[in-house]
Amino acid sequence: MSAAIETVDVSVSLGGAEVVRDVSLAVERGEWLALIGPNGAGKTTTLRALAGLVPYEGSITIDGRPLATMTRRDAAKLLAVVPQAPQTPNDLTVTEYVLLGRTAHIGYFSSESRRDRRAADRAMTRLGVRQFAERSLGSLSGGELQRVVLARALAQEAPILLLDEPTSALDLGRQQLVLELVDELRRDHALTVVAAMHDLSLAGQYADRLVLLDRGAVVGEGSAEHVLTEERLGAFYGAAVHVLRENGNVYVLPRRRAR
Amino acid sequence: MVHARGIPSIWLAGALAFLVGAMLLGLATGPVSIGTWAIVQSALAHVPLLDVRSHLSSVDSAIVWQVRAPEVVLAALVGGMLAIAGSAYQGVFRNPLADPYLLGVAAGAGLGATLAIAYITSGSSLLLPVAAFAGAIVGVALAYSLGRSVGGVLGTGTLLLAGVTVAAFMTAVQTFVQQQHSDTLREVYSWILGGFGSATWHDVLLVLPYITISSIVILLHRRVLDVLSVGDEEASALGLHVRRTRLVIVVAATAGTAAAVAVSGLIGFVGIIVPHTVRLLVSHSYRAVVPLSLLVGGGFLVIADLLARTVMSPAELPIGVITAFFGAPFFAVVLRTMRS
Numbered sequence: 161m162s163a164a165i166e167t168v169d170v171s172v173s174l175g176g177a178e179v180v181r182d183v184s185l186a187v188e189r190g191e192w193l194a195l196i197g198p199n200g201a202g203k204t205t206t207l208r209a210l211a212g213l214v215p216y217e218g219s220i221t222i223d224g225r226p227l228a229t230m231t232r233r234d235a236a237k238l239l240a241v242v243p244q245a246p247q248t249p250n251d252l253t254v255t256e257y258v259l260l261g262r263t264a265h266i267g268y269f270s271s272e273s274r275r276d277r278r279a280a281d282r283a284m285t286r287l288g289v290r291q292f293a294e295r296s297l298g299s300l301s302g303g304e305l306q307r308v309v310l311a312r313a314l315a316q317e318a319p320i321l322l323l324d325e326p327t328s329a330l331d332l333g334r335q336q337l338v339l340e341l342v343d344e345l346r347r348d349h350a351l352t353v354v355a356a357m358h359d360l361s362l363a364g365q366y367a368d369r370l371v372l373l374d375r376g377a378v379v380g381e382g383s384a385e386h387v388l389t390e391e392r393l394g395a396f397y398g399a400a401v402h403v404l405r406e407n408g409n410v411y412v413l414p415r416r417r418a419r
Numbered sequence: 420m421v422h423a424r425g426i427p428s429i430w431l432a433g434a435l436a437f438l439v440g441a442m443l444l445g446l447a448t449g450p451v452s453i454g455t456w457a458i459v460q461s462a463l464a465h466v467p468l469l470d471v472r473s474h475l476s477s478v479d480s481a482i483v484w485q486v487r488a489p490e491v492v493l494a495a496l497v498g499g500m501l502a503i504a505g506s507a508y509q510g511v512f513r514n515p516l517a518d519p520y521l522l523g524v525a526a527g528a529g530l531g532a533t534l535a536i537a538y539i540t541s542g543s544s545l546l547l548p549v550a551a552f553a554g555a556i557v558g559v560a561l562a563y564s565l566g567r568s569v570g571g572v573l574g575t576g577t578l579l580l581a582g583v584t585v586a587a588f589m590t591a592v593q594t595f596v597q598q599q600h601s602d603t604l605r606e607v608y609s610w611i612l613g614g615f616g617s618a619t620w621h622d623v624l625l626v627l628p629y630i631t632i633s634s635i636v637i638l639l640h641r642r643v644l645d646v647l648s649v650g651d652e653e654a655s656a657l658g659l660h661v662r663r664t665r666l667v668i669v670v671a672a673t674a675g676t677a678a679a680v681a682v683s684g685l686i687g688f689v690g691i692i693v694p695h696t697v698r699l700l701v702s703h704s705y706r707a708v709v710p711l712s713l714l715v716g717g718g719f720l721v722i723a724d725l726l727a728r729t730v731m732s733p734a735e736l737p738i739g740v741i742t743a744f745f746g747a748p749f750f751a752v753v754l755r756t757m758r759s
Contacts, residue, residue: 259423281420
């Protein structure tokens with residue numbers, strides 16, 4: 161069986177600068193892969209390339225099919241994207257917004273069927289936002305909004321979920337809530353998750369495998385145990401950290417340099 | 420199970436009633452007073468299988484059906500078209516102030532039509548919409564590419580400034596052509612001021628196919644316009660071919676606007692006033708905004724035309740003056756609420 165995602169030597173140039181260089185990855189079905197790396201390492205651009213949203217060189221296959229030959233509709237049936245800062249028009253209701261996730265399943269000129277509305281209903285119930293169904297997006301808090309955006313992605317019923325820093329706007333407790341939720345969704349719906357993640361300790365705890373990017377290239381890959389070392393984080397993040405290993409978990413703590 | 424709001428049926432009924440009421444008022448108002456009920460009876464008498472007899476004299480009947488009706492119907496068609504086109508432009512450019520008038524579409528259509536009047540001898544009325552359409556497409560394409568080249572077509576200000584710039588330039592060219600052809604000056608000038616005073620059934624038939632097709636295409640895209648509201652990249656990730664979709668909608672809205680402008684002249688602000696009123700009263704979802712704008716826009720322009728005919732009676736005020744009189748303050752209000 162083919163991998164969920166396979167990339168060979170993928171490079172992306174934006175505005176004349178090569179921001180992703182020769183990235184080769186294989187993501188297994190049901191796996192959670194975290195993309196980590198300092199600001200500007202190319203995490204977001206890699207995700208956008210995986211979703212077919214930026215022109216790229218090299219090859220990307222999704223479910224064994226070349227992404228380059230897919231229509232937008234076909235790609236959206238396989239890949240659901242949660243951007244870092246999603247556009248959430250204040251005046252749409254939660255239901256209307258979640259139903260947008262069904263776009264790839266609805267005929268161009270048609271409106272949603274019972275099946276689409278049921279899928280939206282399920283996704284909203286699953287993410288605990290069903291009671292907000294008639295509320296406008298503008299009236300929701302940051303945490304509620306994040307769950308609504310995830311509900312839209314789930315309603316898409318795509319087997320692969322691409323998340324760009326899904327917790328960057330949330331407080332500590334809500335970060336954990338959202339990541340637990342993503343992990344549950346992954347298990348219940350056999351989803352493959354590729355997430356750009358900012359917090360290394362959380363990345364190490366939730367992801368099966370980490371890929372460390374620096375200046376667009378893969379510079380480290382493997383388990384948290386293997387990737388998250390003081391030397392590596394010092395070299396690529398320019399950070400002074402203390403890495404704590406406890407019960408098979410890896411915690412990355414910032415440490416002020418001795419003066 | 421969850422539902423999208425769509426159009427609440429009470430608002431749909433209300434918008435229809437507004438349109439029909441405005442049209443009846445338009446038919447009943449004029450120097451010769453003819454009762455509304457008599458007009459309704461006369462209209463129903465035209466419906467087969469209904470046993471209703473008209474009580475209008477043949478003169479009154481001619482006034483209602485040959486003089487007033489084409490004017491009222493044309494105003495309704497043009498108003499509906501300008502409003503639905505406004506909502507479509509606002510959706511594809513994600514800009515609440517986009518309007519055929521401010522995007523250079525109307526000025527382009529005006530230039531195209533003036534060139535047709537000036538350089539193609541009479542009997543060109545069939546060519547007028549085509550010339551207006553060509554000018555309108557050039558207008559919107561220039562505005563869009565100018566806005567894009569300075570960055571940020573999807574920002575509120577840039578696209579409109581580009582549109583105003585393009586409109587100013589095209590209006591200048593148009594005035595130049597107009598002055599050069601002083602023989603047609605009067606015809607062009609009265610056309611530019613806008614109005615339906617001399618409308619005939621021939622005008623109605625001329626624009627009907629353009630406006631019908633354009634409106635149907637935009638109506639079919641009402642759900643897609645909601646998808647576009649999350650931005651190009653997310654819409655694309657949701658499975659929409661964004662560039663092609665935008666092109667189809669812009670071409671449809673522009674064709675319809677050009678046809679409307681060709682028979683009515685330059686009438687501004689309808690494309691802003693009507694969709695925004697619908698948003699304020701009903702919903703921001705294009706599923707409601709698009710169809711309701713079509714109906715309310717029709718009724719709105721019939722009433723504006725009525726005011727244009729009666730305010731300074733027996734003289735007729737250009738209808739563009741009426742719409743600008745209400746539209747400009749409205750525009751200011753929208754601008755303010757956007758900034759807050």
